[in-house]
Amino acid sequence: MSGFVRAASAEWVKIRSVRSTAVTLGLFAFVALGLGWVVANGFSAGGPAADALLPVFFGLLTAQLVLVTFAVAMVGAEFSTGTIRASLAAVPSRGRLFAAKMTAIGVTVAVAALVVELAVYGLVRLVIGGAAAPLSEWWTVEALLGGWIHLTLLSVFTACVAVMLRSTVVSLSVLLPVLFLSGQGLGNLEAVKPVVQYFPDQVGMVIMHMTRPGDPQFGRDYGPWEGIAILVLWTAAALVGGWLAMRRRDA
């Protein structure tokens, strides 16, 4: 086994062996399904077909705060409990340890996001029946795919921020208001939109049909996959930043 595989395998044991993993991922599923169910019950057909995606993503985008908390806590716990010292003694190559940790967190989040997203979609379909977004349409598949990428990459992004800030509490204090406020429409305010629309939590909105390009109020200056590309850039930048922070500092 290569050093990276060994390190990633150890990171997976770390993730699955703490209580907070089951708690946060369970809560993520509960909030996403619960809010999806509530919004789906209040859904009235008759608008544009793509509006049927709203019940799916409203719950998921609120529940993403819990998913982000999971990703941040997996990193922050290493620093708050001091296990980072044992981790670095076991895997002295800091690049390898960082890559292994981000891979383990990323894969865990990707699996959780995919399962929960499909479950929410299924639940919404059950509630609104024929008015649901059909899987035979590309825009439905595209939205689900984009939502999955958005949840996964945003979580990896926040995990990298936690590596840079080395604390769960500090990281969440910085991240949650930004994610929460922009979720509440910061990205739609005329004064700040030119900048805020490019924030990592905002760029996935187009592909999920939570906004659309060209709309006078909620519009964005980019298309669905351009938005995802910007998110990829944000994630890449955060990975570089986290890697540098990991390399440079004493444990």
Place this chain on the structure above:
Amino acid sequence: MIEVRNLTKRYRGGTAVDDLSFTVEPGRVTGFLGPNGAGKSTTIRLVLGLDRPSGGFARVNGRPYASLDRPLTAVGALMDAGDLHPTRSVREHLRWLARSNGIGERRIGEVLEATGMAGVARKRAGALSLGMKQRLGVAAALLGDPGVLILDEPVNGLDPEGVVWIRHLVRGLAAEGRTVLVSSHLMSEMALTADHLVVIGRGRLLADTSTEEFIAAHAGADGAGASLEEAFMRLTGASVEFRSGGRR
């Protein structure tokens, strides 16, 4: 073997380790002594590559620690025994360490037995007493069956039975030909455990000698009642930053 050469670590506030050089030889227990704040833990962190030295270097078996491919199979270290995730079980803690270095699952059971932790393997680390955490730290250090062991204050929090256990364990490991470095601020304990002493104060080397010679050399003028404790106090007296006695 552990080699420390001209090792220096400066922080913004001052110098923790100052041009320190010594060698830890295999086959004997080397006591790493110094008052609190003398730089023992910083030295160990530098040896393990956790901190970057400001100058000099440390090598384990002739190589920098960070260049070891499966370091736990070469060096076992006990640092702060409290470095545990509170909701992770004893066995899972050892499991991730084992996985990270390609150590087989069977070895986890062996070190649990060897440290008397088999009965609490499923317990959360947060529910362990300090003495149990020390035992778990020793189990983690032994996991890779390493030729070099570095134990930072291993008797902290141990009951008398545990102290005797550590003493026998450490002496047994050295007798097997391993390199053993044990740090402590408890001189009396080191007198019973260590064959050789490396004494530091304010980050500087004060003595690097056999335990017997150290006591003989630093015994009082009267020669009678010379203990390691007294010898230590005499030697490090000048390098202790805060002494409780003189500031009443």
